[in-house]
Amino acid sequence: MEKLLVYGSDTPLSGSITISGSKNSALPILAATLLTEEPCIVRRVPDLTDIHNMIKILSALGAQEDRCSGSVRVEAKNIASEAPYELVRRMRASICVMGPLVARLGEAKVSLPGGCVIGDRPIDLHLKGLEALGAQISMDGGYMHITAPQGLQGCEVDLRGKHGPTVLGTDNLMMAAVLAKGTTIIESAACEPEVEDLANFLNAMGAKITGAGTRRIVIEGVESLHGTDHTVIADRIETGTFMVAGALAGCPDKGITLHQVEKSHLCAVTEKLTEAGHDVQFFQKGNSCVIKPNPHPQGVNIITAPFPGFPTDMQAQMTALFATTPGISVVEDTIFPHRFIHCAEMNRMGADIRVDNGTAVIHGKPSLQAAPVMASDLRASAALVLAALKAKGTSEINRLYHIDRGYEHIDNKLVSLGARISRQQA
Numbered sequence: 133m134e135k136l137l138v139y140g141s142d143t144p145l146s147g148s149i150t151i152s153g154s155k156n157s158a159l160p161i162l163a164a165t166l167l168t169e170e171p172c173i174v175r176r177v178p179d180l181t182d183i184h185n186m187i188k189i190l191s192a193l194g195a196q197e198d199r200c201s202g203s204v205r206v207e208a209k210n211i212a213s214e215a216p217y218e219l220v221r222r223m224r225a226s227i228c229v230m231g232p233l234v235a236r237l238g239e240a241k242v243s244l245p246g247g248c249v250i251g252d253r254p255i256d257l258h259l260k261g262l263e264a265l266g267a268q269i270s271m272d273g274g275y276m277h278i279t280a281p282q283g284l285q286g287c288e289v290d291l292r293g294k295h296g297p298t299v300l301g302t303d304n305l306m307m308a309a310v311l312a313k314g315t316t317i318i319e320s321a322a323c324e325p326e327v328e329d330l331a332n333f334l335n336a337m338g339a340k341i342t343g344a345g346t347r348r349i350v351i352e353g354v355e356s357l358h359g360t361d362h363t364v365i366a367d368r369i370e371t372g373t374f375m376v377a378g379a380l381a382g383c384p385d386k387g388i389t390l391h392q393v394e395k396s397h398l399c400a401v402t403e404k405l406t407e408a409g410h411d412v413q414f415f416q417k418g419n420s421c422v423i424k425p426n427p428h429p430q431g432v433n434i435i436t437a438p439f440p441g442f443p444t445d446m447q448a449q450m451t452a453l454f455a456t457t458p459g460i461s462v463v464e465d466t467i468f469p470h471r472f473i474h475c476a477e478m479n480r481m482g483a484d485i486r487v488d489n490g491t492a493v494i495h496g497k498p499s500l501q502a503a504p505v506m507a508s509d510l511r512a513s514a515a516l517v518l519a520a521l522k523a524k525g526t527s528e529i530n531r532l533y534h535i536d537r538g539y540e541h542i543d544n545k546l547v548s549l550g551a552r553i554s555r556q557q558a
C-alpha cells in the first residue's frame with residue numbers, strides 16, 4: 133500500500149497542466165461498447181484503477197480489449213451475460229454493464245454493488261427503469277438476474293429519487309433503451325455532462341437519442357448499433373480540484389493554468405471560487421483557464437445539487453479551501469449527506485469543522501499543521517492533499533489507492549506546478 137508525503141510549503145504553485153479525460157464519462161462509455169459486436173475506439177481515457185477495473189470486467193465478459201496511450205479499443209463480438217462478483221464489488225460503476233448486457237443478450241447477471249463509504253447507494257431506480265422496459269428481475273446469491281427473453285419494450289418512466297435524479301441510473305436505462313422496441317421517454321433524467329457524453333457516443337454508434345443534457349430524454353429504439361470512434365470530455369471534477377489548488381496555494385501574480393478544460397461544465401465551481409474572492413479567467417474559447425488566489429478571501433456557503441448545481445464531487449475539496457479561508461463557510465451535501473469523513477481528518481490538521489446532519493460549518497483558521505491522515509474515499513483523499521499543501525510541515529496521506537481510482541497522476545501534476553510531494557510504500 134502506498135502513501136503520499138506532502139511537504140507544506142510557502143512556495144506558491146505556478147505553471148500549467150493538462151486536464152485528463154473524464155472518469156465518470158469513460159466508465160459508462162466503455163460499458164456501452166458491449167452494445168455492438170463491432171470494434172469501438174474510445175480516446176482520452178484516463179489511466180486510473182477504476183478504468184482498469186472496467187476494462188477487466190469487459191474482458192471477463194469476453195470482449196477483446198487493447199489499450200495504447202489513452203486510447204482503448206474494445207471489440208465485444210462474443211460476450212457472456214454474467215459479470216463476476218470479484219470485479220463488480222470493487223466499483224459501483226460496474227453496474228453500468230447491466231443495461232448493455234440485457235439490451236444485447238436479453239439477460240444479465242450482475243452482483244449487487246456493496247456498501248459505500250460516502251453513504252447509502254441504492255440501485256432501486258436502475259431496477260425501476262429496467263422493469264419499466266419489461267425486464268424481469270430476481271435476486272440469487274447476491275446476484276441480480278435480469279431477463280428479457282422477448283426483448284425490451286420502449287416505455288415512459290420517471291427516474292426521480294428522494295435525492296433527485298440518478299446519473300448512472302439514467303446511463304443504464306439509456307443504454308438498455310437504445311435497442312428496445314419503440315420509444316422510451318426518461319423523465320427526471322440526470323443532465324450531467326457525462327450523461328450527454330454517453331448519449332453522443334451512443335448516437336455515434338447509430339442510436340437515436342434526443343434531449344440528453346435535459347431532464348427529458350427520448351430514445352427511439354433501433355435494431356442494432358455499430359462501432360465508432362469517440363473522444364471523452366474533460367474531467368470537470370479533476371479541473372475543479374486543480375482550480376481549488378490554484379485558489380488555495382497558487383502564486384498571486386501568475387496563478388496556475390489549466391488546459392483542455394470545458395468552461396460550460398464549470399459554472400457552479402467558478403461562481404463559488406469567484407464569490408470567495410479568487411480570480412478565474414477562461415481563454416481559448418473556454419478550453420483553458422487561469423486561477424489566481426485572492427490573499428484576502430472570504431467564506432461562502434455551498435449547497436450541492438444535481439448539474440448545473442454545485443457538484444457533490446467537489447464539496448470535500450471546497451471544505452479544504454474553506455479550512456483556511458477567514459470567516460465562516462457552510463457546506464451542505466444534499467446528495468450524499470454522509471460524505472463528510474474528510475472533515476474529521478482535516479480537524480486532525482488543526483481545522484475547525486463541525487458536521488451535523490449533512491452540513492459542515494467551517495471556521496477558517498489562519499493555517500493548518502501537518503499530520504498523518506487517512507483517505508476515506510476518492511474526493512476526500514484529494515481534499516486532504518489540498519489541505520496538506522497549505523499545512524505547516526510534512527503531512528502523510530495514507531490509503532492512497534482511493535486517489536488513484538480517480539485522479540490521473542495527481543502527484544506528478546502537482547509536482548509540475550511546484551508542489552513538494554513524494555509517493556512512498558506505507
Ligand code: EPU
Nearest residue numbers: 156225252253254255256257258293295298299300467510
Ligand atoms: N439513488 C437512489 N437510488 C438509485 C440510485 C441513486 O436513491 O437507484 C440516490 C443516491 O443514493 C444519491 C442520489 O440518488 O443520493 C444520486 O446518486 P447517483 O445515482 O446520481 O450517483 P451515481 O450515478 O451512482 C455518479 C458518480 C458519482 C457522483 C454521483 C452524483 C459515476 C461513476 N459516479 O454516481 O461520482 O458523486 O453520480 O453526482 O459517475 C466520484 O466520482 O467520486 C463519484 C462518487
